[in-house]
Amino acid sequence: GESVGLHLPTLSVQEGDNSIINCAYSNSASDYFIWYKQESGKGPQFIIDIRSNMDKRQGQRVTVLLNKTVKHLSLQIAATQPGDSAVYFCAESSRGSTLGRLYFGRGTQLTVWP
Amino acid sequence: NAGVTQTPKFQVLKTGQSMTLQCAQDMNHEYMSWYRQDPGMGLRLIHYSVGAGITDQGEVPNGYNVSRSTTEDFPLRLLSAAPSQTSVYFCASNRRAGGTYEQYFGPGTRLTVT
Numbered sequence: 001g002e003s004v005g006l007h008l009p010t011l012s013v014q015e016g017d018n019s020i021i022n023c024a025y026s027n028s029a030s031d032y033f034i035w036y037k038q039e040s041g042k043g044p045q046f047i048i049d050i051r052s053n054m055d056k057r058q059g060q061r062v063t064v065l066l067n068k069t070v071k072h073l074s075l076q077i078a079a080t081q082p083g084d085s086a087v088y089f090c091a092e093s094s095r096g097s098t099l100g101r102l103y104f105g106r107g108t109q110l111t112v113w114p
Numbered sequence: 115n116a117g118v119t120q121t122p123k124f125q126v127l128k129t130g131q132s133m134t135l136q137c138a139q140d141m142n143h144e145y146m147s148w149y150r151q152d153p154g155m156g157l158r159l160i161h162y163s164v165g166a167g168i169t170d171q172g173e174v175p176n177g178y179n180v181s182r183s184t185t186e187d188f189p190l191r192l193l194s195a196a197p198s199q200t201s202v203y204f205c206a207s208n209r210r211a212g213g214t215y216e217q218y219f220g221p222g223t224r225l226t227v228t
Contacts, residue, residue: 009154034217043118043204043219044157089156101147101172102217104156 012111019077021108023090026071030092034102035064035075038087047075047088077110085112116140118220120205126226127195135190135223137205143218145208146188147172148180150201151222157204163188195227 013019025033031052036044048059050066050073057064063076077084087109091102121136139146147162149172159172163182177199179191188207192199202224208217 041222043206043221045219046216049216091156101159101162104149104158106154106156 009106010109010111012113013080015080015082015112015114017080019075019080019084019110019112021075021077021088021110023073023075023105024071025073025090025092027092027094028071029094030071032093033064033066033073034091034093035062036089036091036104037084038089038107040086044089080110080112082112082114085110118205118207118218120203120220120223122223123221124224126228127192128228129195129197131195132191132193133195135192135203135205135225137188137190137220138186139188139205139207139218140186141207141209141218142185143207143209144185146182147206147217148178148188148190149204149206150174150199151204152201160190160203192225195225197227199225200227201225 034049035047037047038044048062048064050057050064055066061078066073087107089104089107091104093102118139127133144165148160149157150160151157158174160174160178161169161172161180163169166182166185169180169182182188202222204222205220206217
């Protein structure tokens with residue numbers, strides 16, 4: 001079955017530095033991936049998504065990279081700010097799966113220090 | 115536009131008690147789902163619905179029931195609470211826009227079963 005996980009459970013970066021959060025998946029049929037941000041005491045919040053026909057997608061201060069060969073995706077946050085401190089989850093869905101049915105990884109805790 | 119709302123925010127139950135977690139969305143989304151989140155874990159799908167009158171099981175459905183009588187509401191029922199159901203529960207809804215599934219989460223219900 002599908003398996004989505006993260007390489008590192010925690011990541012600490014200095015304010016202003018770039019952050020890279022990694023995610024691995026095992027289902028070769030996965031064709032859609034989302035990154036979520038979850039702040040303490042809140043529900044996950046959509047950040048950015050990418051389809052398997054793309055290698056890279058950029059948003060505001062965030063970039064998602066997808067490497068289908070090694071089944072790996074990453075979230076890059078530029079100029080990390082204290083407000084970026086949160087848990088980040090990747091989620092995946094596979095072609096033919098029920099609309100919106102997502103499988104989540106365990107999450108990475110990002111801490112930004114001044 | 116309130117998005118996805120959940121009530122209550124906190125609940126303590128004794129083993130064997132039953133209760134209903136409420137979820138409502140005002141975005142006219144067809145797809146709604148319930149997840150549970152345990153410490154150090156990602157979100158696991160309990161039940162989902164692709165429209166009024168249609169529900170199906172997710173990864174961890176045992177001990178939970180759902181119904182979808184309207185597009186807006188998707189309550190989750192715990193029939194006989196067990197300590198293993200102590201968790202944070204998130205309701206989500208999503209639409210399909212441009213081939214992507216942007217999922218919106220509620221603020222969560224923190225449930226403790228003693």
